[in-house]
Amino acid sequence: xxxxxxxxxxILFCFYSLKxxxxxxxxxxxxxxxxxxxxNVAQSIWEYAEMxxxxxxxxxxxxxxxxxxxxxxxxGVAGIPTAFIAEFGDGTPIIAILGEYDALPGLSQxxxxxxxSADKAAGHGCGHHLFGTAxxxxxxxxxxxxTASNTKGTIRFYGCPAEEGGSGKVYMVRDGLFNxxxxxxxxxxxxxxxxxxxxxxxxxxxxxRFYGVSAHAAASPEKGRSALDGVEAMNAMVNMxxxxxxxxxxxxxxxxxxxxxxxxxxxxxxVYYYARHGKRDVVLxxxxxxxxxxxxxxxxxxxxxxxxxIGGTHELLPNLTLQKLMHDNLTKVQGxxxxxxxxxxxxxxxxxxxxxxxxxxxxxxxxxxxTEAKAFGSTDVGDVSFTVPTVGMGSATWVPGTSAxxxxxxxxxxxxxxxxxxxxxxxxLTLTAIDLLANQELINQAKAxxxxxxxxxxxxxxxxxxxxxxxxxxx
Numbered sequence: 001x002x003x004x005x006x007x008x009x010x011i012l013f014c015f016y017s018l019k020x021x022x023x024x025x026x027x028x029x030x031x032x033x034x035x036x037x038x039x040n041v042a043q044s045i046w047e048y049a050e051m052x053x054x055x056x057x058x059x060x061x062x063x064x065x066x067x068x069x070x071x072x073x074x075x076g077v078a079g080i081p082t083a084f085i086a087e088f089g090d091g092t093p094i095i096a097i098l099g100e101y102d103a104l105p106g107l108s109q110x111x112x113x114x115x116x117s118a119d120k121a122a123g124h125g126c127g128h129h130l131f132g133t134a135x136x137x138x139x140x141x142x143x144x145x146x147t148a149s150n151t152k153g154t155i156r157f158y159g160c161p162a163e164e165g166g167s168g169k170v171y172m173v174r175d176g177l178f179n180x181x182x183x184x185x186x187x188x189x190x191x192x193x194x195x196x197x198x199x200x201x202x203x204x205x206x207x208x209r210f211y212g213v214s215a216h217a218a219a220s221p222e223k224g225r226s227a228l229d230g231v232e233a234m235n236a237m238v239n240m241x242x243x244x245x246x247x248x249x250x251x252x253x254x255x256x257x258x259x260x261x262x263x264x265x266x267x268x269x270x271v272y273y274y275a276r277h278g279k280r281d282v283v284l285x286x287x288x289x290x291x292x293x294x295x296x297x298x299x300x301x302x303x304x305x306x307x308x309x310i311g312g313t314h315e316l317l318p319n320l321t322l323q324k325l326m327h328d329n330l331t332k333v334q335g336x337x338x339x340x341x342x343x344x345x346x347x348x349x350x351x352x353x354x355x356x357x358x359x360x361x362x363x364x365x366x367x368x369x370x371t372e373a374k375a376f377g378s379t380d381v382g383d384v385s386f387t388v389p390t391v392g393m394g395s396a397t398w399v400p401g402t403s404a405x406x407x408x409x410x411x412x413x414x415x416x417x418x419x420x421x422x423x424x425x426x427x428x429l430t431l432t433a434i435d436l437l438a439n440q441e442l443i444n445q446a447k448a449x450x451x452x453x454x455x456x457x458x459x460x461x462x463x464x465x466x467x468x469x470x471x472x473x474x475x
Contacts, residue, residue, distance in 0.1 A: 023094040024434060027145050028333075032136060035398045038137045038426070039419045041065055045129035046414050049122045051474040052162030053080045056103040058129070059159055062086075062136050066157055069140045075159075078171040080469050084159040085177065086136075088143045093443055094154040095142070095433045096178065096388070099135035100163045105474065109407040111414030113348035123410040126164065127189025127397050128181035129337035130413060130422040131193060134187065137422075138429035143205050145434055152240050154439045156181070160370065160380070162473075165274075167311035169380035171469050173387050174462050175340050181388045182443050183322065183436055186381055187425040189413065191402045195327040195428070200316035202280035204287045204463050207256065207272045207310055207473075208234065208294045212303040214267040224265030225302040227259050231269040234297035238273075238290055244299040245286055248295050251277040253269070266419060272310070278375050280314050280463060312463025314382035315468040317453055320371055321446040322391035322432075327369045329391055329431040335364040336420040349399040362400035363421075368444035386460060389443075389450040393428055397421030 045058045059082040063073050066086035071315035075084040091209050107123030110116045124130075139157040146155065158177070162168040178184065210231055238251060245251070252274045259266030275286045291307065338346060338360055346358035353418030384390050397418040402408045436442055 004418055011276040027141050031141050038133055042129050042133040043102055046124050049120045051122045052102040052164055052166035053471045055101050055161050056470040062132050065136055069166050079176040086157040089100040089154040091152050093182040096156045096158055096181045096184040097133035097135045097139050098158050098160055100160050101132035102128055102162050102164050107410050109410035111411055113345050115407055124413050125405045125409050127413045129328050130189050130397050130418055134422040134426040141430040142433045148160055165311050167380045170383045170462050173383045180385045182383050184388050184390040185429050186392040188394050189397035191398045191400050192362050192367055193395050195330040195393035196370035196374050197318040198316055199373040199375035200382050201276040201375045201378045202283045202315040203276045204283050204312040205274045206307045208271055208307045210269045210303045210305050212267045215265045217263045217265050219386050225304055226265050227269035228266045229301040230297045230303040231271045233301055234294045304405045309464050309467050310473050313378050313380045314384045314386050317385040319389045319446055319449055321449050324390050326432045327392050330428045333427045342417050346399045359400040363396040389446040395421040395424040
């Protein structure tokens with residue numbers, strides 16, 4: 001009798017598991033049916049190509065897309081006009097899905113496999129038009145599943161502007177907008193499909209401004225004090241400093257203003273600096289040394305100096321409980337298959353990067369799961385990850401081998417190659433959110449790991465301090 005009861009229980013378990021799987025499969029089918037609609041949203045944002053804190057049309061389109069699907073919208077959050085939260089449902093658990101939509105300056109590009117400017121100020125070299133759209137698509141798909149399955153909880157889309165150096169999410173974290181969230185999900189466009197543990201560098205950035213005295217550079221140079229001299233002296237000292245910082249640290253700068261004419265001693269000059277490392281404490285130390293170099297440069301050139309903090313982000317805190325779950329779901333979804341037309345486009349793009357042809361297998365397959373990663377770039381998702389258990393993935397929205405922040409990335413992002421990869425991300429985020437909403441124990445495990453990794457004594461201190469959002473940093 002006991003064996004019969006056990007057998008019946010096993011059959012019942014398998015029945016409900018199969019039914020749940022069928023339900024998830026139906027959700028994915030519905031996502032496929034909306035491919036054209038989401039492609040149009042992504043294409044519109046790609047064409048807007050709006051830079052950080054200037055994403056008025058992009059933000060409005062995503063808000064409308066979610067509002068039309070029954071989400072309640074709170075816009076202008078954290079003192080940022082283009083930031084918003086879209087919410088559906090009530091109660092716990094609360095699952096957040098992050099979306100970005102800012103473009104990069106100087107990367108205007110048509111959706112063609114050769115360098116051709118679209119005559120815009122910016123381009124989506126990091127694929128954030130796909131990022132925001134896929135995340136919105138996932139939020140809507142999860143909402144539909146919650147309604148159909150009568151599942152309690154809350155799904156939230158966080159509209160996050162100015163990831164590219166503007167640290168938009170940091171202000172949202174600082175304002176407590178993630179304090180009641182159980183789990184945060186995100187993704188990023190890329191050149192392969194992977195959901196291994198991620199890593200990111202902590203970052204602190206500022207614009208250093210030097211003020212001098214203008215004069216005729218030939219007739220009365222002794223009356224002048226060159227602000228550009230201040231910038232160049234600072235850069236010389238920082239470049240010498242590179243030998244004496246940790247090997248894995250990174251410092252970058254660009255002179256954003258250096259004067260207007262050689263025969264006028266410039267009374268104003270500006271240089272924009274980034275400092276990065278895998279640990280925020282090291283970044284803070286390096287930034288302080290950069291500041292001292294700037295002070296010394298001003299003293300030595302007879303100029304004055306001040307700086308404006310622009311951004312500051314934490315490193316990324318991994319969560320392997322969530323990461324394995326997302327990897328398993330990405331494996332179920334799989335990658336994309338190129339059409340003949342897409343293959344021709346991809347091979348032409350590959351040649352511009354020094355390859356004979358595109359490695360299509362990379363776009364089709366899923367990268368092996370890894371528990372560690374090397375950090376290269378920075379993201380304000382780092383601050384979210386120190387506030388709430390956070391997990392991410394990447395999908396092949398670009399031709400394999402493509403570097404982020406390149407015209408090749410912009411070009412592919414404006415084609416069906418980018419949009420197919422976008423749907424891989426939308427599906428993976430959807431399945432992961434459904435699993436979490438249906439299994440509180442997974443959330444409990446993720447939270448336990450989160451608290452252990454973060455440490456009992458952790459206190460969140462934003463690297464950008466108490467400054468208000470740098471809404472004009474791209475102007």
